[in-house]
Amino acid sequence: MGKIIYLEHAATTPVDERVVRKMEPYFTELFANPATKWTSSISKKVNEAIEEARKNVASLINASPEEIIFTSGGTESDNTALKGIAFANKDKGNEIITTPIEHNAVLKSAERLHELGFVVKYASVDSKGFVDPDEIRKLITEKTLLVSVMHANNEIGTIEPIEEIGKICKEKGVYFHTDTVQTAAHIPINVEKMNIDLLSISSHKFYGPKGVGALYVRNGTKIIPYMDGGGHESGFRSGTLNTTGIIGLGEASRIGKEEQGKRESYIKELRDTLIQKVMEEIPAVYLNGPGDNKRLPGNVSLIIQGIINEPLLVALNERGIIAGGGSACSAGKKKPSHVLTSIGVAAGDLSSVIRMTLGKDNKKEDIDFIVESIKEITKGLRNLSPFWEEK
Amino acid sequence: MYPKIIKEHFADPKNVGKIKNPTNIGSFTTPTGAKAIFYFLIENNVVKDIKYQIAGCPFAIAVCSILSEYAKGKSIDGLKKITMSSLEQFFKIPQEKEDCINMSLNAFLNGLEMTK
Numbered sequence: 001m002g003k004i005i006y007l008e009h010a011a012t013t014p015v016d017e018r019v020v021r022k023m024e025p026y027f028t029e030l031f032a033n034p035a036t037k038w039t040s041s042i043s044k045k046v047n048e049a050i051e052e053a054r055k056n057v058a059s060l061i062n063a064s065p066e067e068i069i070f071t072s073g074g075t076e077s078d079n080t081a082l083k084g085i086a087f088a089n090k091d092k093g094n095e096i097i098t099t100p101i102e103h104n105a106v107l108k109s110a111e112r113l114h115e116l117g118f119v120v121k122y123a124s125v126d127s128k129g130f131v132d133p134d135e136i137r138k139l140i141t142e143k144t145l146l147v148s149v150m151h152a153n154n155e156i157g158t159i160e161p162i163e164e165i166g167k168i169c170k171e172k173g174v175y176f177h178t179d180t181v182q183t184a185a186h187i188p189i190n191v192e193k194m195n196i197d198l199l200s201i202s203s204h205k206f207y208g209p210k211g212v213g214a215l216y217v218r219n220g221t222k223i224i225p226y227m228d229g230g231g232h233e234s235g236f237r238s239g240t241l242n243t244t245g246i247i248g249l250g251e252a253s254r255i256g257k258e259e260q261g262k263r264e265s266y267i268k269e270l271r272d273t274l275i276q277k278v279m280e281e282i283p284a285v286y287l288n289g290p291g292d293n294k295r296l297p298g299n300v301s302l303i304i305q306g307i308i309n310e311p312l313l314v315a316l317n318e319r320g321i322i323a324g325g326g327s328a329c330s331a332g333k334k335k336p337s338h339v340l341t342s343i344g345v346a347a348g349d350l351s352s353v354i355r356m357t358l359g360k361d362n363k364k365e366d367i368d369f370i371v372e373s374i375k376e377i378t379k380g381l382r383n384l385s386p387f388w389e390e391k
Numbered sequence: 392m393y394p395k396i397i398k399e400h401f402a403d404p405k406n407v408g409k410i411k412n413p414t415n416i417g418s419f420t421t422p423t424g425a426k427a428i429f430y431f432l433i434e435n436n437v438v439k440d441i442k443y444q445i446a447g448c449p450f451a452i453a454v455c456s457i458l459s460e461y462a463k464g465k466s467i468d469g470l471k472k473i474t475m476s477s478l479e480q481f482f483k484i485p486q487e488k489e490d491c492i493n494m495s496l497n498a499f500l501n502g503l504e505m506t507k
Binding site: 306307308310311314315318336347348350351381383384385386387388389 | 401404424427445446
């Protein structure tokens with residue numbers, strides 16, 4: 001394989017070599033089950049490493065270690081937060097409030113709760129993808145159990161005003177959950193300052209291994225476990241711990257906290273250069289989501305009018321550039337992205353979206369090659385396209 | 392992942408564009424916004440010239456190019472009989488790309504049926 005320029009960091013990231021090294025001993029010599037720490041010395045060592053990981057995850061979001069529950073990833077964390085709160089508090093009410101641009105792990109959990117008799121209300125988003133905290137305030141009633149609003153959107157990069165939403169939830173006495181899968185270790189998070197009660201984290205989005213994540217649950221929150229069994233994680237999440245994964249998540253969190261500021265400013269600079277150059281070099285290109293500091297550091301989401309994204313992505317891949325589409329399918333039966341339709345992207349532009357999400361290992365010197373490649377391929381595809389001529 | 396013939400035609404599609412005074416035009420649009428248009432110049436039942444415009448996936452683009460090369464100089468009676476399975480002589484059709492390929496083939500067949 002030749003040189004790869006990877007621009008899909010919102011989908012997943014490579015595991016940091018320091019994280020791999022930290023994990024390695026726990027596959028082999030330190031293989032023990034941490035649950036037997038009182039009777040086995042290797043278990044005790046493994047257990048100590050798990051607790052160190054818990055401290056590191058807690059520290060990343062300014063929580064206490066006992067408020068961190070290890071899970072299999074963002075999807076499980078979201079499912080647990082929504083269903084666990086709904087089921088545990090159904091004597092108090094039956095309403096959940098969320099937004100139409102959440103990840104499917106939240107949306108499908110909300111739909112399942114709706115099937116089970118809960119009422120789900122959706123706060124609207126504006127054309128940049130922002131939720132209005134005042135609308136959340138108006139939607140909350142005495143029957144509301146939980147508000148779930150993502151910290152930032154994975155497709156268009158919008159960073160939501162969660163601190164204001166958290167404040168409103170606190171005033172109204174309802175639980176506030178936020179999915180920080182796209183933001184943890186990328187931008188600062190503080191559960192105290194932001195009044196967050198529940199928060200989802202996924203390790204592989206910030207240079208940790210796949211298949212592991214965490215759910216922060218504020219002390220005193222009334223919630224029931226999603227996984228019943230042997231009573232691991234203080235009875236909250238049964239199942240033998242994914243020790244290597246958790247230790248990897250802990251190390252990725254430690255490094256993430258240490259390097260967050262440096263990474264954020266470096267990646268933002270790459271992002272702004274990439275957006276500016278593509279928009280200067282290619283006509284009829286539009287940015288989805290906000291164009292300022294309220295955008296995820298690494299997110300670039302563009303509509304390139306007159307073309308369909310799939311051949312662009314395939315041709316970029318042939319040049320070693322791996323990018324994504326906001327809406328993957330051109331002719332097939334796949335539904336268009338719920339995020340792009342929610343912010344009002346015109347039907348004719350839904351298949352023309354390219355998403356590039358930058359990471360800490362992307363190089364400044366690759367930006368010109370990326371821009372030149374998009375420009376050349378777009379020119380060829382527009383030359384073929386009946387839509388471009390129609391303009 | 393992509394058959395060699397699809398890669399080649401995607402990288403360098405033949406007969407792209409429009410014909411000034413076509414005798415036949417056929418198009419097909421999918422619900423998800425992909426579109427193909429074929430332009431024909433047909434004389435005495437024979438395809439004298441053929442061009443197309445396409446916004447679709449690499450398979451859809453390559454199939455337009457393959458069909459345009461195949462059709463030139465041929466009688467329209469035979470071309471009207473082309474089906475999805477006749478395309479299998481060129482490459483194996485992946486199930487998830489059937490809709491894309493079908494779009495290009497339908498635009499082609501619509502053009503043969505519909506005079507301008």
